[in-house]
Amino acid sequence: MTAIKARTQACNVAKARKRLADARAYLETAAVISSDDSGALGGVRAALAVLAGIAAADAATCATLRLRSRSENHKDAVAVVKRIVHPDANAAANALARLIDIKDAAHYGFDTLNAQKRAAAVRHAERMLALAEDILSA
Numbered sequence: 001m002t003a004i005k006a007r008t009q010a011c012n013v014a015k016a017r018k019r020l021a022d023a024r025a026y027l028e029t030a031a032v033i034s035s036d037d038s039g040a041l042g043g044v045r046a047a048l049a050v051l052a053g054i055a056a057a058d059a060a061t062c063a064t065l066r067l068r069s070r071s072e073n074h075k076d077a078v079a080v081v082k083r084i085v086h087p088d089a090n091a092a093a094n095a096l097a098r099l100i101d102i103k104d105a106a107h108y109g110f111d112t113l114n115a116q117k118r119a120a121a122v123r124h125a126e127r128m129l130a131l132a133e134d135i136l137s138a
Helices: 013-036 039-065 075-081 091-108 115-137
Strands: 009-011 067-069
Touching: 013 039, 013 091, 013 115, 039 067, 039 075, 039 115, 067 075, 075 091, 091 115
Parallel strands: none
Antiparallel strands: 009 067
């Protein structure tokens, strides 16, 4: 396997568990918002899903690779997740890539993401979280 060229940070299982807790908290908060998934709250829900996916990626990579992406380009985190040896790693990495694709719009955009994209963001975060939980439960 080739070396990771993006900026990374060393971490361990304890840090992975912290980031897993963060990911769960972001998604739990997004679930609270789902009762009013319109307007600004819908955008906040999607933004929290993006944060959950990134935190779950950190958890998964810290637990398995003992490092996480610290690159300014969040897409570099996708390549790091793809290095995990796990049957669901590629699917989770693809879900993370989709989350990163909407990150700018969810966090900084003027226009509200449509309901389909908001729901997809939560599903993608749940997929990334499922990988992290599976890895850390082993």
